[in-house]
Structure formats: C-alpha cells, structure tokens
Amino acid sequence: MIQQASDSTDNSKWQPRIVAFLCNWCSYAGADLAGMSRFAYPAAIKIVRLPCSGRVDPMFIIKSFEQGADLVLVSGCHPGDCHYTSGNYHARRKLLAFRELMTFLGIDPRRFKISWVSAAEGAKWSSLVKEITAEVIALGPFENYSKLRAGGIAE
Amino acid sequence: MSTNTAITEPLQRAAAELLSEGKVAVVIGYGMDGDSSFSPPLFAREPQEAERLVFDDRCFGNLSVYLSKDHIRRMGKIGIVVKGCDLRAVNVLLREHVVKREDVVLIGVPCAGQGDPLLGKCSVCEQRNPQGCDIVVGDPVEQPQIDAAQRYSEAADIDAKSIEERWEFWSGQLSKCIRCYACRNVCPLCYCKRCITEKTVPQWIETSAHLRGNIAWNVARAFHLTGRCVNCGECERACPMDIPLGAINQKMAQLMDERYDFQSGLSSEDKAPFTTFNVDDPETGIL
C-alpha cells in the first residue's frame, strides 16, 4: 500500500519515507532510549543499523534514493565519542564530500542529512526526527528520483 | 603537428641506452603515426625500436594507465615516458602500492602543453617540469603561476548554476552515457581487479544504460576518485558521448584542496584525504 502511495502523484495520499543509517553504539542506542523514555517521533523513519557511521558507503544512500526514499539520514556518535575511536571522523569527511557531489550534480542536498546523536540523547533523536520529517513533508516527494523510476524503467 | 626535436632526440637516445643496457625490459612512450590525430602509445622492447619514439604536441595520453596492467608488468622492469601531469598519477600508483618505485624508470619530459589550441588542463598546468624522475630529457620549460580560481574554473562554471539548472544539465548529460566504461578503462587510477559495477552480489549499480543507473555509476566513479584523481582529463577525452566528466572530478579535487589543503599526486608519500582525518575538520551542515 505504501508502494502505491509513493508512486501516486496525489500528494494528499503521499507519506514521506526516510531511510536512516544509524551507528549501533550512539545513535541507534539514542533512538532506543527515545523509545524506552516514551518520546514519540514520526514513523516515517526506517532505520538500518550499522556498526558505525564509518561503515556508510555512498552507495547505500544512492540505493535508498533509487528505492524511493524522500530523505536519507546518517547519524553517528559525536566527534570524539566514536566507539571505534575514529569512524565518525572518517564518515564526516566522506559524507560531507558526498553531499557536495550531490549538490554539484543537482541532487537536492536537503534530501541528505547527517547528525550526531549520542546514546544519551533520546530527546534529541525524537526532536530531530520530528524536525526532518516536517522538512521532508514541506519539500514533498523526491520527484527527481521518482521520475527516474517512472521514466520507462522496468521494475 | 610539430615534433619537438629538442626532446625527441635525447628521448630516443635515453630509451635505446636503457634497453641496450638491459636496465628496462620495455620503454612505454609515444609513437609516430602520421595520419592519427594523436600520437599513440609505443612499447619499445628492442633498442632499435626506440627510434620510433617521439614527443610532440599530440602526446595526449596518460601512459601510466599501463603500469597496473598485468600483461605489461610481466614483461619486466618498465621505463615510462611521463609528462608532469602523468607523474602525478604515477605518484598515486606508488602510494597505493600498485607499482613499486624500484620497478619503474621514470623518463620525464618537460611539456609546455598539448594540443592546438592547448587542452584546457594544459592551460592551467602547474607541473610542466616533472620532478623526481630518474631521467629528464630536454630543457625545462617556463612555468606560469596558476591560482586556485584558474585551477578549478571548469567546475566553477557549473557551480554558478542554480540547483535546478544543474539537475537539468546533468540529467541531460548523464542520460547520454552508454556505459561503455571507456572512462574507467582509460583512467590510470581505475585499476581495480574487480570494478564495483561488476560486482553482482549485491548489485549496487544497475548496469543497463538508463539515467538511474548512470547516476549511480558516475557518482561511484567520482567518489572513488575523490582525493585521488589527478585531473589528467583522460576520462573526458575518452568519452564517446562527450560527457564533461572532468568537471565532476575537478569539483571534488577543489573540495579536497579547499577543505583539507590536499592536491592529489604531488607526492607519493602523502595520505589520501579519505584515509585520514583531523579532529577539527570542517563540520558545517551536520545536525
């Protein structure tokens, strides 16, 4: 049903879809804490757990867009707090460069978010998801990529 | 076309000497081909073959692409003719352990630029006189000062467009891609034994020639070259569909230069920006 909704050009039925890549030790635990603390946040976000934000390959993000994500979020530990010492520092360089590449190619950079959320920041996680969900609703469906799908490519 | 005799003659002598003394098994250089629009690669394996080596203003190719090819490495020690720009690619190959320094003899050629009119990359070349070669033939040429704005002017033209215009531009350009992979095959730094696009489990990049897969391929290609690409321009020259691939590479090079003060291939000792970090790297745009 979601498939139908996102394929539809009727915006009233459209529900945003956010794919989030979270590091296991900080952001995933932060999201877990948000749940345990009963902080509500929109269900538009779907989480893929990774060991570390340093594990993120830009291909994950491109593939998510290809599959219909309206927004992709990568979230890791705050600088200095990486469980693996330096994974988030490497991620920071790569992901910011990736965003520049997106921007250069005309792929809306507002569709790709990076955040640092610690395992103690359940409240931050909740407000972050609310914030980016509101933003993606304001932006509407990611038509650049959904048009690519509609453009005669067999599914 | 004008053969640069001041370089060609000592080049032939040096190559013949290397080959006759057995210091190298092959000299890779540029050969004469009267009809061609460019001087094609020449693999001289005997001293007398060195007479066919030439240096002129049509030596477009970056010969360092052959350093990673197994069938050429099997010949033995390689002598290779490098312009300043080619040497940058050799430096990256050395840094990435593709070739060992002791397995190559670098024959540097000073170069005031290729093509008539000059290629875009040649007009902003900062390595006209190759540094750190084993042999340099010919006399040094004048090196004009180049500033950062000139260095990345091609990317700046596209950067000046609005985001919608850029999407319009690139979706048009990338739609043309026929996935021939000439850009990859000609690139000295695309030496992977198995390219990501050939990995099928999982298949991150759709292989048929449509815009969605083309974007994925070109993003992957650009990203894999970020911090490594030396802007030799071979991908763009090889592209049969005239996609301005050089601009993408230039944009990423500009980013590495501005953010991390890094230009690829200036040394074989430096660390690629994606294999290192500073604690206080720029952070803007992170929530």
Place this chain on the structure above:
Amino acid sequence: MIKLTIDGQQVEVEPGRTILDAAKLAGREIPTLCHHPAVPPAGACRICVVEIVAGGRPGLVPSCAYPAQDGMEIQTCSERVLQSRRMTLQLLLARSPGSEVIQEMAAEHGIKEIPFPKQTGESGDDCIMCGLCVRLCQQIVGASAICFDGRGPDRKVSTPYADRSDVCLGCGACAFVCPTGAIDPAEYCPNPIEKIPNEFNCGLDSRTPIHLPFPQAVPNKPLIDRENCIRFKTGGCGACADICPAGAINYDMTDEFVEEDVGAIIVATGYEIMDPSVYEEYGYGRYPDVVTSLEFERMVSASGPSNGELTRLSNGKPPKSIVFLQCIGSRREKNGKPYCSKICCMYTAKHTILYKHKVHDGQAFVFFMDVRAGGKNYDQFVRRVVKEKQATYLRGRVSKVYARGDKLMVRGADTLSGTQIEIAAEMVVLAPALVPSSGIRDLSQKLRVGYDEHGFLLEAHPKLRPVDTNTAGVFLAGACHSPKDIPESVAQAGAAASKALGLICHTRLSREPTIGIVDESSCNGCFECEGVCAYGAIGPRELTDKKGNLLATVAFINEGLCQGCGACAATCRSKSIEVQGYRDDQLFAAINAIHR
C-alpha cells in the same frame, strides 16, 4: 657504639651523636630554644647546658652541640646546671619580656623577679637572637634571604640592606622554626606569603609540602608536592630526608607512566560537587558562614581542620542555629542539573544529628524539596532526626541569604504552611549537586565508553546490563555512572568485580563474530583500509603459488584485533572487505526491504 651515663643511667649512642640525642634516648628531657633537629646546632641560647661530671673535661656544655663521648658521666639537672639555666632565662626575659614561651619556661624554673631592667620598645621584642632562622635560611633552605644585621644592642635579624628581595621564597620556614614566634616573613618577602591549602579539608586549613594526602590514604605514606617543596625550588633543605629515621625519602623519584596489560577495566572515578557560588542568592563565597556540605563534613570530623570542633568561620564561636539547604543545583532545569543527586537527603539528616552532637542547645532547620529516603531504614532515620533531634524540616526553597549583623538571614518559603519564612542563622550549609569527576570526558574517550550530557558514563543497558559498558571489558562502579550512595556503590563495585573476573578467568576469549574479512581474489592491495583502521588490525599478506612465487600482496585482517567497525569496508573501492553481520548484501537487502 659510645657508652655514657646520663643522670646515672647507661645509654648507648652512635658515634657523632650529641649529648642531647643521648639524653633523649635515656628519656631525660632537656629544654631547648635554638635547637631544631633539621638544622646544624650552634649552641647559641645556652638553655640546654648540662654538666660533664666525669669522662671529659668537667664543666658546663651545651648539650645540643656537644658530641657524646665514651665513658662520659652527665648531669642534666645538677644545681650548677639549674643555676646557669635560671641565669640564662633571666637574661632572656629581660630582653624579651613579652614572649610567652620565655615566660612559661621561666615560670617552670621558679623565676618570679629578675634583677635586670626589662627591655621595651624597639630593643625588646620576642626575638632572642638565637639565629635559628638565619642558620635555617642559609644552610637548609639555601636562600640566604635573612641575616644578622648591626652590632651589640643594635643586632637584629634582617635582610641584607633591609631590602625586600626576591631571594626570599616566602616559604615561611623561618617562622615555622622560630622558638618564640618572633619572626614574620611578610616583613621580608616581596610576595604575599601564601599557605598551601589542604585539599582534603576543602582548603579550610593548610598543609606542608610533604604531607599525607588524607587520613587512611592507601598507601598511608606522605608525598611531596614538588611545586611548593623547597628542595625542588632551590635544591636546598632536604630536612625531611635528614630526619626520616627509615631513610625513606628519595628526591630522585619522579612520576612515571606505568603500563600494564589487563583483561578488564573497572571505572570508579567517583564524583565532585558543583561550585555553588554560581547561585549568588545563597551567598556562598561571599559569607564565610555559608559552607558546602563537604566543608561541613570536614568541620565536624575529628580528623578535620578544627579536630571536630564546630565553629563559625567568621568568629570562631559555635553556631547556635544552622540552616541546611537541599537541592542546590540538583533537580533544577534552568542553570543547574535536572537530576536528583540522591545522597543529599540522607547526609543532611546525618549532618543535623552531628550538629546536635556538637551544639547541644542549637537548632537545625532543613529546607527540602522532597525527602527522598528510599533505602533500607532510611525513612526511619530521617523521622528519628525530626523527632529526637527536633530538626525543623521546611518544605520549600530559599530565595535569598543575606547578612544582618553577625547573623545570616535565610529567607524562604514554607510551602506546607503557605508562609514566607525568615530564619536568623549562624551557619548555612548547602548541599550542591553531584557532578562526575573533572576529566571524565577524556577518560571516557580513551576507553571508548559513552557518557551523557552531564558526563556520567553510560551503561550498556539501563535495565539489563547496568554494570557493563558498550566496550567489552570495561565496567562501571559508583558515582561515575550516576549519583549513588555507599551501599549502592559497594553493590555495583562487587558486581563489576565479578563481571571482570568472569571475563578473565577463562583461558580462551570468546568474542563477537562481527569482524572484517578480505576477499583475497579481488583485493587490489592498495592498503587504504590500513589507513582507516583504528586498531592496526590490517596488515599485508603475500599470496604465492605452489613454488613460492609471489602472486600478490593483499590485505589481511587480524581477527583478534578487529572490532568490526567497517571503516575498511566503506573505504574499499573494489568491495573486497565485508564485515560479517553487516555484509553489503545484508545491508542491500535491508535497504530494499524498507521500500517493499
């Protein structure tokens, strides 16, 4: 050894020892003034004279400077000795009539009147010209900042040319040894003389550069504060080494880094209290009688700066009324800590009891938000405080503490009766919020343990793994994790120790299988993965054919070192590294599944 007789008693001393040393061994007391064990003797004051009766040249000698000799027979209080001492004391009393030390000593020797005119004014001060300070400053401290100046009646202790000179270190050693308390280093030193605050007593008293860090320290041995020790300032002194009978003092010892290979780490770095002076309304730092609970704890402690006597810091009198303020910074969303510091309710109840034990007729008031006495027998304890000690518990907060006369006016709300209340207190005790030890962030980053916004370390799971951290082999105990009282800390420490032992008692270590593996067939051997590996887990591996010819050099992951972060996998362009459990095909499937 040298054998001699003192007042008929046989003593043995080492060669080179003085008669005074021997007398001490024999248990005979000889009065001294210019003598200090750390300073070479001068025999200047003549108060310590004894009589050699036999075994040497008979006569009176200063015992502090005269070496003991074999076969000597000494009298320490013969009539001749006492007569000499009395004469010396009479002369000293004439010179320094105001000195309490001399007055007491004279009284002990039955001196009431003196036949000499008493000096007054300039020429008659407490200084008895014994020169101990001068000898100390020259020979021990090594500064030579003070000397004798003038001759005859004008002789006095001074500095060269009576100048204040930077040669004076301001160490205060001269004042420390002066037998009559006559010297004031502030007269000589160009810089203010600062006492070294005793950290353990919250700076309420001072300590010497060599000191025990705190009572019951383990090991219970003194340490030298190099910044203040004269030995390290001038290379002089060394008095502690001279005096130490065990020869235990070694100035060459330095701090060192000790490296140990360990299988588990327990973090038990404890807490600090926040500085309550940020809340100006309570007047901490402005009024001496507003103290923190930790300062109060030291003030009422028998090993504290006042030996357990509770007095006001402003006037030295016992406080007849005292107000305890709870939740200073705790449970405060704005400008404070939102959490409950947990231990303050109980220690404040204890403090009110201690207060009543010290000041029987005093009245204690406690301003509280809630009394959180959730522990075994805790509530009964608080009730006993209210009932037996008549402590007045007021539910509400204090808006202002200000001085009126010598009292502190505490204005607050009693929310239960709905009235404003003002108490004239003589002491106010604040219970500041508990915060983690400073430096906890550096430590946690070293150990790769998470921490919350306040700096408290994060457990692996708040309910199921409260002692573990997310870093294998690192466990938590006590207040580094959250505010905790003693029984809770002890319980957690025991749990942490058990967990650590459970981990290291095995001969084989089992670990998560989520580590990297290399596809050797496609690895290019570029070793960019090596650059991003934080653990040094990646190295080269040479692939050879059957004859031993090198085919390729590829990346190799040491599975004992790899932690499975996947930075290598993200860096590998040819996708030749996978992290088990987070393989590319698994993540690919996860991404696709989201969009089904």
